[in-house]
Amino acid sequence: MGIVKISDQLHEEVRKNSTVMERSINSQAEFWLKIGRLAEQNPTLNYEQILEREMKNQNVTSVRLINE
Secondary structure, X not given: OOOOOOOHHHHHHHHHHHHHHOOOHHHHHHHHHHXXXXXXXXXXXXXXXXXXXXXXXXXXXXXXXXXX
């Protein structure tokens, strides 16, 4: 495990989002790092497509709340 230095402003954003998402600060930062890496490696996919593929890879069944 390593230490990543980030700005105080970004740390505050991670902290606020981690509260909303009910994740630890470290888990929220790790989630953003993972999604960012996947987005960079798959520039034709949007956020929803990335999440859908990750959920499928983990055999998570998604539930649609609205008709699309």
